[in-house]
Amino acid sequence: MAVPLSSAKFHTSILTQSLPSSSSRSFSVGKRFCCSSSSTSMEHHESKFKEFPYASVPHRELMVELVSTVENRLGESLLPCTLPSHVQYFENESATAHASLYVRSGNSSSQVDFILGSWVHCNLPTGGALNITSLSVYLRPSTDAPNFLIEVIQSSPTTLILILDLPPRKDLVQHPDYLKTFYEETQLDKQRQLLEKLPEVKPYFSSSLYIRALVSPSAILVSIETDPSQAIRIDEIIQDHISPVAKVMLDTWLNLCACTERRLTDDESKDLAKRDQIIKNKTIEIDLESSFPRLFGQQVANQVLGVLREIYNS
Amino acid sequence: MAVPLSSAKFHTSILTQSLPSSSSRSFSVGKRFCCSSSSTSMEHHESKFKEFPYASVPHRELMVELVSTVENRLGESLLPCTLPSHVQYFENESATAHASLYVRSGNSSSQVDFILGSWVHCNLPTGGALNITSLSVYLRPSTDAPNFLIEVIQSSPTTLILILDLPPRKDLVQHPDYLKTFYEETQLDKQRQLLEKLPEVKPYFSSSLYIRALVSPSAILVSIETDPSQAIRIDEIIQDHISPVAKVMLDTWLNLCACTERRLTDDESKDLAKRDQIIKNKTIEIDLESSFPRLFGQQVANQVLGVLREIYNS
Numbered sequence: 001m002a003v004p005l006s007s008a009k010f011h012t013s014i015l016t017q018s019l020p021s022s023s024s025r026s027f028s029v030g031k032r033f034c035c036s037s038s039s040t041s042m043e044h045h046e047s048k049f050k051e052f053p054y055a056s057v058p059h060r061e062l063m064v065e066l067v068s069t070v071e072n073r074l075g076e077s078l079l080p081c082t083l084p085s086h087v088q089y090f091e092n093e094s095a096t097a098h099a100s101l102y103v104r105s106g107n108s109s110s111q112v113d114f115i116l117g118s119w120v121h122c123n124l125p126t127g128g129a130l131n132i133t134s135l136s137v138y139l140r141p142s143t144d145a146p147n148f149l150i151e152v153i154q155s156s157p158t159t160l161i162l163i164l165d166l167p168p169r170k171d172l173v174q175h176p177d178y179l180k181t182f183y184e185e186t187q188l189d190k191q192r193q194l195l196e197k198l199p200e201v202k203p204y205f206s207s208s209l210y211i212r213a214l215v216s217p218s219a220i221l222v223s224i225e226t227d228p229s230q231a232i233r234i235d236e237i238i239q240d241h242i243s244p245v246a247k248v249m250l251d252t253w254l255n256l257c258a259c260t261e262r263r264l265t266d267d268e269s270k271d272l273a274k275r276d277q278i279i280k281n282k283t284i285e286i287d288l289e290s291s292f293p294r295l296f297g298q299q300v301a302n303q304v305l306g307v308l309r310e311i312y313n314s
Numbered sequence: 315m316a317v318p319l320s321s322a323k324f325h326t327s328i329l330t331q332s333l334p335s336s337s338s339r340s341f342s343v344g345k346r347f348c349c350s351s352s353s354t355s356m357e358h359h360e361s362k363f364k365e366f367p368y369a370s371v372p373h374r375e376l377m378v379e380l381v382s383t384v385e386n387r388l389g390e391s392l393l394p395c396t397l398p399s400h401v402q403y404f405e406n407e408s409a410t411a412h413a414s415l416y417v418r419s420g421n422s423s424s425q426v427d428f429i430l431g432s433w434v435h436c437n438l439p440t441g442g443a444l445n446i447t448s449l450s451v452y453l454r455p456s457t458d459a460p461n462f463l464i465e466v467i468q469s470s471p472t473t474l475i476l477i478l479d480l481p482p483r484k485d486l487v488q489h490p491d492y493l494k495t496f497y498e499e500t501q502l503d504k505q506r507q508l509l510e511k512l513p514e515v516k517p518y519f520s521s522s523l524y525i526r527a528l529v530s531p532s533a534i535l536v537s538i539e540t541d542p543s544q545a546i547r548i549d550e551i552i553q554d555h556i557s558p559v560a561k562v563m564l565d566t567w568l569n570l571c572a573c574t575e576r577r578l579t580d581d582e583s584k585d586l587a588k589r590d591q592i593i594k595n596k597t598i599e600i601d602l603e604s605s606f607p608r609l610f611g612q613q614v615a616n617q618v619l620g621v622l623r624e625i626y627n628s
């Protein structure tokens with residue numbers, strides 16, 4: 001779906017409060033774009049994405065495991081990542097913000113449209129850093145099954161926001177059978193309830209109403225805050241609680257959504273394609289168009305967003 | 315919308331835990347149906363609804379003010395309540411559960427389909443009582459504007475659940491302009507945030523995923539729990555916090571939804587009527603069909619539900 005890198009809107013408050021405006025700076029993108037002039041091979045960048053170099057150990061292990069699980073399960077139905085190197089890795093002029101994107105499209109017979117992974121790291125003026133990692137998988141209109149989404153936002157060693165969901169691709173109010181199949185019978189809400197039980201966990205409300213409307217009624221949108229004296233507790237929560245929940249949800253999605261055929265009529269597929277496209281356009285608008293210029297400068301943002309728009313519209 | 319008397323599903327946990335099963339009882343509905351054999355005039359029942367006899371003073375004042383505001387503003391476009399007396403007021407055989415319903419349809423030129431008010435009072439085996447009051451207003455497919463809904467559930471002097479929303483009548487994901495008009499530009503989420511600030515207030519998750527899907531992204535779904543030694547605090551919260559928020563939301567709804575025309579094509583109205591009908595059917599199924607037999611016995615429940623189904627399908 002939606003919210004591949006929702007760095008922006010999901011975290012508007014942090015970004016708004018913490019980041020200096022970059023609008024008045026001039027960027028020499030051609031020179032500063034990549035990490036270093038020697039870092040141009042696709043292999044390097046691809047492995048760079050999977051390194052999640054700024055994430056904590058359990059955060060990194062979680063993301064690596066999820067990406068590997070998706071890639072192993074979907075196997076050869078995924079084409080190699082062909083993003084230009086300056087989109088696979090980019091940073092701002094002052095090298096205080098870094099990001100990596102990773103996109104693999106499904107082959108023509110796959111139900112997968114594309115997977116999109118990302119990480120963003122950004123130094124905060126307060127001395128800390130913002131680390132965002134995400135993985136989304138978008139399906140094609142040959143199936144109406146939900147997409148997959150995880151996003152982990154850490155703005156300090158003791159605070160974390162988690163968005164984890166199988167975002168629906170149909171209006172659940174009009175399609176109670178769809179709700180039953182993908183959300184009630186799978187008992188996904190039990191996973192949300194597992195996290196809700198932890199005293200450090202609170203429901204999280206995105207500042208974007210559109211994002212709130214996009215997610216399913218069993219979506220996990222939580223903020224986690226631990227005592228500042230117990231920074232290690234966040235790591236424990238990721239490892240012992242978030243990780244098993246994320247794996248259950250990904251397995252459910254792989255079995256029921258990515259790897260199960262759904263028979264749709266031509267009209268159904270047409271309606272679905274229209275709805276999918278609205279979601280993609282709104283996601284780029286809400287999620288990235290406001291934050292990327294601020295994080296990376298207008299010129300870098302334009303180039304990265306240009307490539308993403310092509311993928312979202314192909 | 316939806317959830318007129320969501321006594322049931324909104325409060326499944328309380329009902330499930332607290333109420334004895336009534337399936338094995340035999341009810342002599344004809345005799346016990348009404349409060350007393352002399353209580354048959356419509357005036358009596360209508361005023362009984364508006365008395366909210368079991369609610370606390372601030373709870374009653376809130377509901378009376380909301381119902382009056384709607385009736386005064388909509389004026390003669392609302393037809394008189396013509397519910398049969400045994401649906402305007404009914405109770406179970408042992409007189410431990412009581413309820414009142416109140417329905418006024420819009421006249422043929424009104425955008426209002428009908429307003430539905432209710433209260434339910436039920437003694438709990440624990441010694442306490444469950445008090446639910448609600449007001450919903452459903453609009454016709456001549457407009458696509460949101461409905462109005464408030465439901466207040468008190469299961470003890472120190473606990474309360476509030477559902478307050480303008481439930482959307484279109485898929486917000488596909489209609490970002492609709493989201494903008496009715497939810498973003500009205501800044502309804504600020505009202506939710508006002509309540510969220512109170513330390514006694516927590517987000518509430520309905521056990522029904524369908525109900526969660528029905529409400530808007532700025533819906534107020536909260537549970538409120540005060541210290542048992544400070545029962546009066548709930549009254550203060552109703553009076554000083556819930557009441558002003560509810561009035562703002564009702565005013566917004568009256569101005570923007572009930573009393574503003576929206577030009578729809580025939581196809582749009584047709585799609586809307588279809589979606590509205592699905593909501594009504596699901597609401598009765600989720601919300602009432604499971605709880606009314608338990609609260610009032612199968613025979614009373616059948617008669618009341620029969621009348622409600624007629625209204626919902628007319």
